[in-house]
Amino acid sequence: MDQIIFTPTRAAGLERLADFTPRAGAAYTAGRNTDPGPAQNGAVSRLSPWIRHRLVTEEEVLRTVLGRHTPQAAAKFIDEVFWRAYWKGWLEMRPSVWTGYRAGVARALDRVATEAGLRRDWEAACKGETGIDGFDDWARELVATGWMHNHARMWFASIWIFTLRLPWELGADFFARHLMDADPASNTLGWRWVAGLHTPGKTYLATTDNIRRYTDGRFAPTGLSREAHPIAGAPNPPAMALDLPRLGDLPAGKVGLILHDEDLAPWFLGAPGAEATLFISARAGFSPLAMGAAGAAFAAGAATDAVARWQGRLGRVTQGAAHADAIADWAATEGLSVVRAAYAPVGPTADLLANAARRLAEAGCVLEPVVRPYDARAWPHATHGFFKFREAIARLLSAL
Ligand SMILES: Cc1cc2nc3c(=O)[nH]c(=O)nc-3n(C[C@H](O)[C@H](O)[C@H](O)COP(=O)(O)OP(=O)(O)OC[C@H]3O[C@@H](n4cnc5c(N)ncnc54)[C@H](O)[C@@H]3O)c2cc1C
Incomplete structure (x- = not known):
């Protein structure tokens, strides 16, 4: 499979950032939803494996992009960069959602061990052998390359949950095992968002037309579910107060x-x-x-x-x-x-x-x-949805 190379060095991450920065304005806004496949960059930055490990930090990305564009021109890209901090802050204030997810994976894997039908369907989904156009390609692409475009992650999760009717936790676990950028907050909450567990009543439904349009006609799966009823689950717990450690007096010594x-x-x-x-x-x-x-x-x-x-x-x-x-x-x-x-x-x-x-x-x-000052400033704003968090972005940018 022809693919973009992700070299795990800071130098390679900075090179990619420099290459992407001129395109972080209107070109990103217009093209970010299109997945051109694993061999082409497309309009997105593909920086997440570096950012996730902090080989390149969000602050560096924001400063570099703002050195070239106004906050207005790069608003869409800036929002996306802040989604990572939003998800981290949201989960930090609701750690029981993480423990609930872990318990859900364990329960679902117990079912896989005892229910032959579920095991067969889960294995077919992970191996890309469902017969669903696109879905099978993305599953194989993920295993082979450790990468999936954001829109493909949304389509994939939606088909996994609403067409294949597999437990969402198993899909999140499949991503966690294979993504180079696998991240507890972005992944777990991304799947919960598609399933309708994050924003009550709001799910994400993948459709044939949308997939055909945003894959430039590469894929047009048929037989997709036409409905996406939210998965049953406990309501989101209220946000706990964020109690981040402060530097204290340290004992002398090594x-x-x-x-x-x-x-x-x-x-x-x-x-x-x-x-x-x-x-x-x-x-x-x-x-x-x-x-x-x-x-x-x-x-x-x-x-x-x-x-x-x-x-x-x-x-x-x-x-x-x-x-x-x-x-x-x-x-x-x-x-x-x-x-x-x-x-x-x-x-x-x-x-x-x-x-x-x-x-x-x-x-x-x-x-x-x-604690990084960037995190300490951003996380407390993740009390509600992203739109409320967004109100703080201008202030967070000026603190850079
Ligand atoms: C079901 C699902 C699971 C996901 N799992 C992960 C995961 O495990 N790890 C992960 O890093 N991202 C995850 N994402 C978010 C998103 O898909 C990736 O961050 C994005 O595709 C990275 O590609 P990029 O660097 O080209 O992003 P760009 O579009 O170029 O955006 C720039 C940066 O903004 C951040 N960003 C963009 N979109 C999101 C988003 N939706 N959520 C959080 N941060 C974002 C990333 O740091 C990204 O590198 C998931 C999304 C979904 C729908």
């Missing part, structure tokens, strides 16, 4: 760093940096099933690139198992009093760090999570 794939730029490390660094990836904890090769390769390459670029400030670097005991053993071996880490939003890395903080505390070591 300082270590945990570098993780939620944020591969430890911007908070001043000179002389950390005495020792542990790199951990909790990516495998995103699904009970095995991770796909393309997404895993991007994540591993991104980590190697980050370690090489930050080398001078990381001290002795160790690659560790994603387990609280392994983190505590590393801190003890290095004789650390403080371990710093970029704050991880709701997801497997946050779960791991919470367990590690308890184990470290038992040994008299403090785990200090550091």
Whole structure:
């Protein structure tokens, strides 16, 4: 399959940003819904694998685009960049939606193990063997490349839920295993949005005409469901107060760093940096099933690139198992009093760090999570829908 190459280095991400920036205005607005297939860039940036790992940050993307366009001309693109912060903030204030999703995946996989019909349909959907034009191509494209266009993600999720009538959690899990940009908030909430669980009563229905039009006639599936009734589910929990950690008084002593794939730029490390660094990836904890090769390769390459670029400030670097005991053993071996880490939003890395903080505390070591100012400013606005969040965007831009 001819495909665009995603090289997991910051240099490649910056090159793509520079190439895309002239097109971030009217060309993006006009062409962003068209999926030209895996061999062509189309009108979108295809920056999400870099942004998701913070090899390139949202702030850098916004600043670069605003260096070339007015906020009005690039309004659509700017909105899209802020959708990531919106989803993260929304989930951060409603962590039970994440635990509910995890329980839903486990329940659905139990059903797959015992219901032959469901297992057959789920396997056919994941292998791209349903006979549905487009859907099968996107499934195979995702497994082979780790990538899917946003509009194809919407069509795919809609067909999975409303035509194939498969549990939405299994579809979100399929994306989580294979996407290079697999992200707990954007993925889980993207699927919930299509299913009608995010905005009560509002679902997304994929239609033949819309798919034909926005794939330039490459696909025109027939037999799609003509209805999309919202999936039954508990109403959204109310937003909890956002209680982000603040930097406290730290004990004197040796300082270590945990570098993780939620944020591969430890911007908070001043000179002389950390005495020792542990790199951990909790990516495998995103699904009970095995991770796909393309997404895993991007994540591993991104980590190697980050370690090489930050080398001078990381001290002795160790690659560790994603387990609280392994983190505590590393801190003890290095004789650390403080371990710093970029704050991880709701997801497997946050779960791991919470367990590690308890184990470290038992040994008299403090785990200090550091929140990016961009996140701290944006997340509190995700109390309701995106349209309310949007009202804060002008202020968030001026804070850049
Ligand atoms: C069912 C479903 C699942 C999804 N799962 C993920 C996921 O696991 N990880 C992920 O990063 N995105 C996910 N998305 C959002 C979106 O599809 C991708 O972020 C987008 O396709 C990335 O392509 P791009 O970089 O070319 O985006 P562009 O259109 O060029 O947008 C620029 C940047 O804005 C952000 N962005 C754009 N659209 C969205 C969006 N809808 N939600 C959140 N951020 C957005 C991304 O950081 C993106 O790189 C999902 C969407 C749906 C409908």
